[in-house]
Structures are given as C-alpha cells and as structure tokens.
Amino acid sequence: MEIQSPSSTSPTPTLRESTTEIKSAVNPNNNEFSNGTGALQIDNTRESSDVDVRNDDHQRNVGSTIEAGIEQQKISNDGSGGAEIKLSQRKKWSLLAVFSLSLVIDQWCLAAFYIFTKFISEDLNVSVEQQSWVITSYTVTFASTLLFWGRVSDLYSASLVFDWGLLSLGFLSLIISFLPEKYSFFIIRALSGIAGATSVPSSFRLIVAIFEPKELNKAFSIYGISGALAAVSGNLLAGIIQLIPSHGQAIAWRWFFRLVAAIVVPVGIGAFFCIPNLQGHDHNVSNKKSRLDLIGSGTMLVAITLLILGLTLGASSGFNKPGFIVPFIISILLFPLLLIYETKLPEEKAILPKSIWKHENFVLWLFLALLGYSWSSTNFLAFIEIWMNEPNNEKPILAAVRVLPQACLGFLISLLLSLWSKPFKYPRLMVSIGCFLGSGSYILFIFSKDQIGLNYWKFLFPGFILGSAGMMICFNMTNAGAMSAVPPSIGGVAGALVQLCFQTGTAIAFAVQAGLLTIKEGGLQNFTNTRASFIFVTGWIALFAIIFVCLYKPQKKEDGDEENRVVMAH
Incomplete structure (x- = not known):
C-alpha cells in the first residue's frame, strides 16, 4: 500500500476534472489504481449504459493523485441515472470509512518502517546492505500485483477481493509479529504486500458502485485525504509505539503488526456481512482464467x-x-x-496491452515515474537512522517530527495545484523546476557537517522545504502527464504502470544507496557513506531532468497549435 511511500510524497489520491467529454461503455477494467500511494484514474463501468463525463479543467488534488473526471455521469444497469447499488446514506458513508481505513493501513505499512527499520535490523540481525528489504519487500509485491487484482475484481467480485485481501493482510501481520529471523520476515512481508494491493482496485470499484454520481467528488476527496493523513501519521505512530518500554517478543515493531492485525481482522470479518456483493463487469465470460494472464x-x-x-x-x-x-x-x-x-495476446487478455506503448510521451512519463519517491525515500531512511543512532541517540518520535516538514510541504503543494491548474499546461518547465529544487536540496544535505542543532536549520530544514516542494511538483506532473497521454479505454493499465514505476524506482534507489553505504567503515553512522549516496541521488535527479527536457514532445491543441501542457484525460 502508497506504497508510500514516504510521508512527503505518499500517493494520496485526488480527484481531477478535465475539459474533455467522454462517452463510453463503462468498464471496470479501466480503473487506474495505486497503493494508497499514487495515480488512480477511473472509467466507471456499468453494463449496457453510457457514461457522460464533463469536466471544467479544475484540478482537484489532495496530496497526490486519483485522476478521474466524474462531474456528470449517467450510470445504471436499467438505463436510469444513479448508483449501481442503492444503499442508505448512513451505510454508504460507513462503507467509505472502511475503504479509507484500508488505505490508511496500506500507508502505515510503509511509512512506519522508516522508524522501525533500525530496530527490526537489530532484532533480526539484518545487515546494513539488506536493510532496504525491510521496506521494499512490501512495496515491490504491492506494486507488481495491482494490475492482477484489478483484473480479478473485474472477472469475479470486487467485494470478495476486498474482503479476503483485508482479512489476509490482518492474519499475515499477526504472523509477522512473531517471526524470529529475517528471511521469514522478508517472505511473509512480501506476501502481505500482495494482500495489501487487493484493497486499492477493489475499493475504487466499490466506491463508484455505491455512490451517486453527484457524490463521487466528495467520496473520493475523503478517501484521498485519509491516505494523506496516514502517510503523515505513520512515522509519528511508529515513534509513539517505540516509546513503550519493551524487549523480546514485546518489542515495539512487533506490537505495530499486532495493532494492524487487531484493527484489520475484525474489520475484514465484518466486511463480509456489510459490503454488498458486487459482481465484476466480466463475471459472465467463459474463459476467466485466460483473461487473468x-x-x-x-x-x-x-x-x-x-x-x-x-x-x-x-x-x-x-x-x-x-x-x-x-x-x-x-x-x-x-x-x-x-x-x-x-x-x-489479444488486447482483452493481455495485462499489458500492446497499444499502450504507442501513445506519445507515455513511455517518457513512465521513465520519469522512476524518480517519484526516490528523493524522499533515500533521505528519510538515512536521516532517521543518523538521528536515532550514535552519537545523537535521539528518540524515534523526535526523528519523526524532524522529517514532518517534508510531509506538510508535499500536502500543501498538492493542495495548491488543485486550486491553480495553470502549471499543468507547462510540463517541461515545471518538471525542470521540480528537479532543480530536488537536486539543489540534496546539495544542501551533502554540505551539512552534522544533522542536528543549528545545522539542521541551516541545511536540512530548507532542503526539506525546497526539495519536497520540487519533487511534489514532479510527482503531480508525472501523474497528470501519463494519464493525459493515453485514451480512457486503457487508463486503468496506464495508472497501474505509473504506480509500478514509482515503487520500482524507489526500490532501485534503495538498493544503490545500500551499496554506497558500505564504501567506508560505519555504514550510515559514517557520513562519508551517506554523502556518497546523496551525491548519487543528486545525479539521478539531474539525469532524469535532462532526458525529460530533451525528449518530451509538446501535445497538440485541438485546433492544431502546439502547447506544452498536460490536459487530464478524464
């Protein structure tokens, strides 16, 4: 779950309206989704019905992206407008709370481990080079199975996918809390990433089914805000739990997994009785297994x-x-x-339809998505470890508060972009500015002699502000650009690929950083190693900026004039 991603850039869904009018048969295969952490674009589907979607180019954005144009829709199985499943207002909003809770848990399962990595590594004897797997063992499987679970939701039942996925995540979390060594931890945590990924596409399908078209803006905004709050609170929650004196099987990180299980298992059981059964759009097809790919x-x-x-x-x-x-x-x-x-494979059976690669700039946006979470992920882990280890020995809660400016700025930038859509017309310029701020912030980090006291305020704090703002610009531009590059019919696949690249780029950056932390003795405690990893990230960001600026092709206006812009696809 966003996968996030770190607090500052975690994928908090947004609702974005555009200028295009889309009339299409609704198909849940067209759901764009992420781990709580990224761009989600939805073609709301109902059999034998049309969807009218008219958007006014007002960009709604709460932290990251759920891309959808849903201002006017006519959705029903019987030809009349309205929700696919009719429920009372109390039950609808109660179910939204359940869906939002699943997103919160996904975000906690990522954000909390910037604090817990040190203590898990000590408890399970994880070497410095392998520490990144404490985080990436979850995010890699989470991102890699988004497409698959979206397809399962379409072919079978989004309700059952959500119910069983949530329940599985709870039981796997309980198992993890008792594991005695690192290899079983990595394996079961990877399985929990697969379970966590089930809730994202299924939640979106269910939200679209139970809410009236006029209610979807509000519903998705609430869903998105829950992801943003979870990304911010994950570090703080871990820091608070770490304050509790403990040892052995009662160590704090184990109680975190038990807390997750205590929340998720009862909710998962209740979901079987509370969530109405929603059959997938393609549940009547005869060759379901072949369509799973x-x-x-x-x-x-x-x-x-x-x-x-x-x-x-x-x-x-x-x-x-x-x-x-x-x-x-x-x-x-x-x-x-x-x-x-x-x-x-035929288009309807391929999890990666060949037509998706033909759209201008889409591959370039996927390339830029590899940069998505790398900026914050690499400095989060490094600084938190530095603050909590010798010679600083700060409490985890203080380390969590120190990185809070990144999360706050990321949220504010996304909110600003939701109110002021003009920057989306100039992707080349905005990506350049974002990358400049991102790489510039790492230069400040590189020249910091220590990371506490006055030097925190001279180097780290301004770096957090500038870098978080810049990379959130890039993050939002990537989501918007990728979704505007493809037609609505393949928006779901496109969104999943974007999220996959976000998570994969982070895992690659973690792995390279882990190697650079072994250049000299001392690992993260030797700032020479940390500085080398920061130099790598600085060059990594600059390389992405240069390639994007050189290869980006401006999109054409409808009247044939070209303009550097991003127009939301729906």
Missing part, C-alpha cells in the same frame, strides 16, 4: 523481484559476484520477454 502477472513479479534482489546482493557482496550477476541478468532478460509475450 497469470503468466504475464507472474513474470512481472519475478522480474522486478530479481532485479531488486540482484542490486541488493551486489551491494552486500560485490557486483562481480554470482549473487548479483545471476538474478540481474535473468531479470533483464525477463522484461523484454514479457513485452514480447504480451504483444502476442
């Missing part, structure tokens, strides 16, 4: 996992060792094989 989904998961595994093993044992070479080469071979395989 199990080969494509499995290959994608294996390829991404092997890529991150290779980079992590290379960081710990050397990039000339089989531990890096074998998984890395296999993953590099699997990616083109996956694309070739997907092009051979």
Whole structure:
C-alpha cells in the first residue's frame, strides 16, 4: 500500500476534472489504481449504459493523485441515472470509512518502517546492505500485483477481493509479529504486500458502485485525504509505539503488526456481512482464467523481484559476484520477454496491452515515474537512522517530527495545484523546476557537517522545504502527464504502470544507496557513506531532468497549435 511511500510524497489520491467529454461503455477494467500511494484514474463501468463525463479543467488534488473526471455521469444497469447499488446514506458513508481505513493501513505499512527499520535490523540481525528489504519487500509485491487484482475484481467480485485481501493482510501481520529471523520476515512481508494491493482496485470499484454520481467528488476527496493523513501519521505512530518500554517478543515493531492485525481482522470479518456483493463487469465470460494472464502477472513479479534482489546482493557482496550477476541478468532478460509475450495476446487478455506503448510521451512519463519517491525515500531512511543512532541517540518520535516538514510541504503543494491548474499546461518547465529544487536540496544535505542543532536549520530544514516542494511538483506532473497521454479505454493499465514505476524506482534507489553505504567503515553512522549516496541521488535527479527536457514532445491543441501542457484525460 502508497506504497508510500514516504510521508512527503505518499500517493494520496485526488480527484481531477478535465475539459474533455467522454462517452463510453463503462468498464471496470479501466480503473487506474495505486497503493494508497499514487495515480488512480477511473472509467466507471456499468453494463449496457453510457457514461457522460464533463469536466471544467479544475484540478482537484489532495496530496497526490486519483485522476478521474466524474462531474456528470449517467450510470445504471436499467438505463436510469444513479448508483449501481442503492444503499442508505448512513451505510454508504460507513462503507467509505472502511475503504479509507484500508488505505490508511496500506500507508502505515510503509511509512512506519522508516522508524522501525533500525530496530527490526537489530532484532533480526539484518545487515546494513539488506536493510532496504525491510521496506521494499512490501512495496515491490504491492506494486507488481495491482494490475492482477484489478483484473480479478473485474472477472469475479470486487467485494470478495476486498474482503479476503483485508482479512489476509490482518492474519499475515499477526504472523509477522512473531517471526524470529529475517528471511521469514522478508517472505511473509512480501506476501502481505500482495494482500495489501487487493484493497486499492477493489475499493475504487466499490466506491463508484455505491455512490451517486453527484457524490463521487466528495467520496473520493475523503478517501484521498485519509491516505494523506496516514502517510503523515505513520512515522509519528511508529515513534509513539517505540516509546513503550519493551524487549523480546514485546518489542515495539512487533506490537505495530499486532495493532494492524487487531484493527484489520475484525474489520475484514465484518466486511463480509456489510459490503454488498458486487459482481465484476466480466463475471459472465467463459474463459476467466485466460483473461487473468497469470503468466504475464507472474513474470512481472519475478522480474522486478530479481532485479531488486540482484542490486541488493551486489551491494552486500560485490557486483562481480554470482549473487548479483545471476538474478540481474535473468531479470533483464525477463522484461523484454514479457513485452514480447504480451504483444502476442489479444488486447482483452493481455495485462499489458500492446497499444499502450504507442501513445506519445507515455513511455517518457513512465521513465520519469522512476524518480517519484526516490528523493524522499533515500533521505528519510538515512536521516532517521543518523538521528536515532550514535552519537545523537535521539528518540524515534523526535526523528519523526524532524522529517514532518517534508510531509506538510508535499500536502500543501498538492493542495495548491488543485486550486491553480495553470502549471499543468507547462510540463517541461515545471518538471525542470521540480528537479532543480530536488537536486539543489540534496546539495544542501551533502554540505551539512552534522544533522542536528543549528545545522539542521541551516541545511536540512530548507532542503526539506525546497526539495519536497520540487519533487511534489514532479510527482503531480508525472501523474497528470501519463494519464493525459493515453485514451480512457486503457487508463486503468496506464495508472497501474505509473504506480509500478514509482515503487520500482524507489526500490532501485534503495538498493544503490545500500551499496554506497558500505564504501567506508560505519555504514550510515559514517557520513562519508551517506554523502556518497546523496551525491548519487543528486545525479539521478539531474539525469532524469535532462532526458525529460530533451525528449518530451509538446501535445497538440485541438485546433492544431502546439502547447506544452498536460490536459487530464478524464
């Protein structure tokens, strides 16, 4: 779950309106979704009905992105306007609270571990080079299975996908809380990422089904705000739990997983009785298994996992060792094989339809999405570890408060962009500004002699403000640009790919940073190592900016004139 992503850039969904009018048969396959953490675009689907979507180019954005144009819709199975499932107002908003809770839990399962990584590593003997897996073991599987769960929701039942996924996440969290060593922790946490991913596409399908068209703006705004608040509160919650004296099986991070289980399991059981059964749009098709594209989904998961595994093993044992070479080469071979395989499948059966790659700038936006969470993820983990270890030995709650400016600025920038849509007309300029601020902030970090006292206010605090603002601009531009590059019919696939790139880019950045932290003795406690990782991130951001500026092709206006702009697809 956003996957987020870190507090400052966690994917908090937004509702965005555009200037286009879309009339299409509604199809839940067209749901764009993320881990609580990214861009979600929805084509609301009902059998035998049309959807009229007219938007006024007002950009609604609460932290990150749920892209959808839903101002005027006519949705029903019987041809009349209205929600697909008729419920009382009390029950509708109560169910929205359940869906929002699932997003909160997804965000907590990411954000809290910027605090808990140190203590989990000490408790389970996780080396410095492997510490990134405490976080990425969840995010990699979460992102890699979004497309799959969206397809399952369409073919079977979004209600059952949500119910069983939530219940599975609760029981897996309870199991994790008792694990005695790191390998079982990584494996079960990866499985919990798969379970956490179920709630995102299914929640969106259910929200669209139970609310009237005129209520969707409010419903999605509330859903998005819950993700933003969870991303901010995840670090603080971890810091508060860490204040409780504990040891052994009662250590704080174990109680966090038990807390998640205590919340999720009862809610998951209740969901079976409270959430109405909603059949998928394609539940009547005869060849459901072939439409799941199990080969494509499995290959994608294996390829991404092997890529991150290779980079992590290379960081710990050397990039000339089989531990890096074998998984890395296999993953590099699997990616083109996956694309070739997907092009051979009919569009309705492929999890990655071949038509998606033909749209101008879309691949470039996916490339930029690799930058999405890297800025905040790498400095979050580094600074929190520095503050909580020798010689600073600060309490986790204080470390969480120190990085809070990043989350606050990210939220404010997204809110500003929701009220002022003009910057979306100039993607090349805005991405350049965002990357300049992001790389400039890391230069401030590099020259900080220490990270507390006066130097915190001279170097880190202004870096947090400038960098978070800049990278949130890039984050919102990436979501908007990618969604405007494709037609509504493939918006769901496009959104999932964007979220996949957000999470994969973070995992790659973590893996490279882990290798750089071993240049000198002392790991993160030796700031020479941390500075080297910051130099890498500075160059990483600059490279993305240069490539984007050089390769971006301005979109054409309807009258044929070109303009550097991003217009929301729906």
